[in-house]
Amino acid sequence: MGTSEIPVDPQRVVVLDTDKIDTALSLGVTPVGAARASEAELPSYLGDLSGVTVVGTTAEPDLEAIENLEPDLILGSKFRQEAFYDELDAIAPTVFTEQVGLTWKENFLLDGDALGKADEAAQLLADYEARAADFGASLGEAIGTEVSLVRFMPDQIRFYGPDSFSGIVLGDTGLARPELQLLEGAEDRRFGEVSAEEVDTLGGDVIFYCAYGDDGAAKLAEYTGGELWQSIAAVRAGEAYAVDDEVWMTGIGVTAAGLILDDLQTYLGA
Amino acid sequence: MTSLKLQGRTAIRAGRYSVTLHRRSAAACALLLVLLAGAVTAALCLGDTYITFADMTATLTGTTGYDRTVEVLRLPRTVLAVAAGAALALGGALIQSVARNPLASPDIVGVTAGAGLAATAAVVLGYALLAPLALAGGLAAAALVLLVAARGSLSAPRFVLAGVAVAVLLKSGIQLLLLSADAIDAQRAQIWLIGTLGGRGWTEAAFLGGSLALALPFLLWAQRALDTTDLDDPTATGIGVRVTGQRIGLAVLGVALASAAVAQVGAVEFVALAAPQIARRLARTPRPPLLASALTGAVLLVLADWLGRTAFGDYQMPAGVLTAALGGVYLLYLLLTKGTRNEKKTAGLRARIGLRARAGRVRDVRPGH
């Protein structure tokens, strides 16, 4: 993808994927522009983003709107904007990360470096990891609790494995996962799919579940109201918790990871 | 109907038309060039940033503050729109001429879907050589349509109907491939459901420009060849033209150009259908004139791309959405007017109606003399 001269202390940053918004704000940089992932606009868990201009969608960024913001740095993702690299790089130095999710810590450090805040990024990441480890240690024997991660999509039900963002956060705490959700031997260990007929086979002592978009929320309401879901041991024990999809799934970054730890503290902490 | 009668009448017509046709065509081409210049100017000047005409031309010849906006963000995709629009329209004009049916455009008879299916397969299965595969896909689809339609004599409506059926089948194939694809491959391959110029530029434009340059000698040959294939079959064979070989050559050229465009910009529908017929009406020729068709296609796609990226706020509407929506309306218009009349009748009727239509045309053009 070519190399870019990156300014030492970028002031006007445009971010083109949801994880970059988290990254920039975690490091105290408010982007001038951001691409939206859906009509739901920019993620709400990051607080008031009314000063951030929306520059199209993550799939088709509005290049001229980006240009008009006169950015000095663009953070994007090869996964989303591969075709637009040449145009973006002509507007401002552009840094693309390769993958989404699995490499979120590397992405955070790379983007932090690009933002001229490499040390702060490393420090924030270390703080987060220390907090995750402390939380795990504070659980004592409860660290063996198997945590199930379920997400309702409009057309499928997914469980999230150890290479997904929230799976990595769980891994950092040392919490156990149901065997199915470890995706042993699978090439892609980010997530797997389960049929609506088999939601009771997901396993886990505690379930965190969320829904992607309005259609996903409709599916969530439908399936979690069903007898099959109600037959799950964790559900019967009252250990199934609805969580924020923006934080656990689409967010991706140290701020989101911190909020996941907050949720874990609330529901699992002594 | 005897071939002798047809032959005599056609000869007179050819003589008459050789005067009027060229004048009208030349005038139409001049008008289209002006329109194209206007469309390109709009695409280069108007957007989130307004650039005056003077600044724009100064940017193209030298350096101004708008170099990046014009030369990186607007010019490449506009040039690509010109090339792709021209290639699609030429493909449409050739195939419509060979089939003697204005509805036999690459998008309706499955060529676009065939090229798209092959391209989607290339992306999803991870093959290189996307462009040659798309070409092979387009040709295979055309062959399949001919195979389905061929039964005794090849009638034009049956050809179109067979094309519609094959197109539906191939589009289902694309959808099936997309459903089974990885998210990233599906994202890359989705342009074969709805075409777009977003994120595309010089690379694609160079490929298409090269293809058009390569095709130029063949297009010059096609221009001459079309003058004879426009005649009814018995007449053409009667005056010793190798109809079959020539037709195959023209059709292959048309399919190749359309497939090349589809490989680069995806399924931008209906440009290939509409452009040749608009050009034909402007030039008042019995078949789509090639140069005017190419210019019309370029104008249409430049406008669609420009509107798509400027008229919907921060949302970048793919050009293919606009061409499909407007092209569908245009197709209805085509069906509602006499545009399809000549071609759709049986041979006997065609001769009768042809006489009437021709009388009308002669009257039409006289005031212009």
Place this chain on the structure above:
Amino acid sequence: MLIAARMPRPAATARGRRAACGIAAVALGVVVVASLAFGARDLSLAELWGGLTRTDPIAAAVVWEQRLPRTVVGLLAGAGLAVAGVLMQTLTRNPLADPRIFGVASGAGLGVVIGLNVLGLTGIGEYVWLGIAGALAAGVLGYAVSTVAARTTGGGPATYALCGAAIDASLSAVVYAVLATDVQSFDQYRFWAVGSLAGRGADIAAGMAPFLLAGLALAFLAARGLDGLQLGEAAAAGLGHRVGLTRAAAAVTVALLTGAAVAAAGPVGFIGLAIPHLARWAVGAGHRTQLAMSLLLGPAMLLAADVIGRVIVPGEAPAGIICAVIGAPILIALVRRARTVTA
């Protein structure tokens, strides 16, 4: 009428017709059982029975919450699309008429998408109305356009099919444009645009049922008038049929059936094309028997496609794709067998 013209037709005798109906009923029974028996979860016959009788709570949840509603949606949508196809083919006197090919399904789809994404409706009981209105608008538009077009072009199946293709293309592009302003939606679009029964729950089945049943009842009420229409308008009027009324009733019925079927299952194609031909071949052109046969065969085709989609690939292939793969060759066969395509 066109397909398999040279094969011996069971329609020739009353006994043959009864046998054909019997075979169709058995076929439908088999696919209904298959639809309840096959799925992501392996259920033995004993478990299936336990589920149906609610003695095995897990199997009962699978059968009653997942497979039964989906099967009911398949039964209703398949019947609706097939019957709509019969009506359209008679109304237009065109062997290629089908809700999908004629753009009626796209009209219904656009209505539903506007209801869901623009107006923010959530229940099928709300957006089904928009689906029906969209189907009616697209149907009337397509009919008007192709009638005028037929006057200038001499008509024929190609004209009708092209009018449909034009409407379908325009409306599908608008559907895409409405959905694509949201990044989530391309995914939704590519799943929605083909039609599927996956995840259709009891609320969908219950929401669509009244409209479908009303449409089916209307279709049977119109059967005699349709028989008259088949003879041509003048002959029908001469025999005392109220041609205008029959046409209007049939058009409203097509909109009801297509609108509700599309709202529930998406724009599934080819059922309305293929089934009427099969039904006519089996039981002849009389509308009561033809409709009855379509009522059996339409659901059988949609459910069979759904079951095949569940079984052939890991995950699931949507029923709409399977229908297209089965149906496109039928369309091609119809094109090839048509003796003359300029009507």
